[in-house]
Amino acid sequence: MLRETVCIYVVDDDVLYCSALAHYLSLNPDYKVRTFHSAKDLKASLHENPDIITLDYSMPDTKGEDLLGLIMQESPETKVIIISGQEDIKVAIDLFKKGAHDYIQKDADTQQRLWMAIQNLRETIELKKEVESLKKEVEKKYDFQHSIIGNSTAIKKIFALMEKAISTNITVSITGETGTGKELVAKSIHFNSERKKHAFVPVNVAAIPRDLLESELFGHEKGAFTGAANRRIGKFEEAHNGTLFLDEIGEMDLSMQAKLLRALQEKEITRIGSNEIVKVNVRIIVATHRNLQEEIAKGNFREDLYYRLLGLPIALPPLRDRENDILLIAKYFIDQFCKENKLGKKHLSLEAKHKLISYSFPGNIRELKSLVELACVMSEEEEINEEHLQIYLTPVKSLTYGTGNYTLREYMRKLIQQYLDEYDYDVLKVAGKLDVGKSTIYRMINSQQLKVSKRKIDA
């Protein structure tokens, strides 16, 4: 990895000492060193935000502590190492309090010690830069125009709703079948909102035992119940100023729902076993795959909580209703998987595309992802064929007799096609099952009304 250059200012009114230090530091080719002999000169160059300043405490034109204060004000990112000929602990402590990073005495070992100090600082600086770039990457990752893929009108409506959710603090309730991307939508809303600098705290209500949920959400004091050996901060407090994502909210039991409602209404919580009330500022996003209105009718979900949580409802469409998007998303996952696993570029064959589109995807995008990833592994060549797509469930998109304006001929074709798919393209068997002549089927295959897998034709 190419290391970045570190810009160092050496400030010392002693010309000799200053050039000795500067020369010593510049032995490292990564260091860009400049020297300053007066506070005035330094002030004029501070706006360039050097990474590190080594500062002589006793400058003739300004007091060391004032100069330090000025540096911290003008260029707060700069790390200041004080170099002093005086041996005064009190002064050193004062300077540390004012923001100095290190304090080194002028003596025979100064240069070596400074070298070490700068090496350490440099690591810190590099880590800081790395954290910043990673942060940006996270933001990019959840830039939903990139992370949520689709061109269908259904998904465009979702984008519009998300834009609204991002610009406000409104509670968001996300519904959708399993695997439609509820958590991804929640994360995208958080990382694009003003709360992105604070925590995104996901809680899967279904995954936490009933009895522990309260302590998980609100925290507890030491000794609040058997096993509460330590004080614990709850998820609400963890998400202060950020976003709390309550997944599978429909699984919450009624007594907990009452406590949650109170917390949401009062915007405050009490840790279990504590009298202290803690104010929290949390944005709530909830998700469920259940139909909450049905749950209310059954008496499993509190109506008042439902209205409190409803906020901006976002109903994610199942993948089968986004037909155009299936191929887009499949392509995205294939490209991503091949890149991550250093496979060459792969693409779907026409038959494979057809197979994907006609499948119902009960597991939605999650299922699509694992399906195409497996296909990438199974296919040896560039092209992913339909036999690589291992759909184990019977194609659920069965003929819905009675709906759809099909002619009798179309019904017949579809029915035979379905039987062919089911019986592995064994024409004789299908002919027997459907009680039609095998030549009828062969004729339809030859006129390409029916599709059979390549394998069988070759055989």
Next chain:
Amino acid sequence: MKKLYNIEAILKTHYGDQDFVKSMAELFIEHLPEMSTELQKASAKKDWNNLYFYAHKMKASIDLFSIESLTDVIRKLEKQAKAATDSNTLKQDVNYVADIINACVAQIKNDFALA
């Protein structure tokens, strides 16, 4: 005459860079006589602040060039100035520093063939 200074230490920390040592020698000739004059002026006026300031500053350069005959004297002066106490050896000490510095400058000029 006995050699008053020693550049071994500088050479060592700067990995035997002769050019650099020469540039340091030039800086020494340029700045140290001026500093010792200021030291004399301050002591004559009993200006303890300036006396401390110059003694402190010269200390670093004296250590850098390992001028052993001044190691203790310059520290004594620095301490004395900080405490702002007069003594009957003050003038003598300051003049001794000036003499040694001048002798060093002459030696360095000679050794590095500097004007």
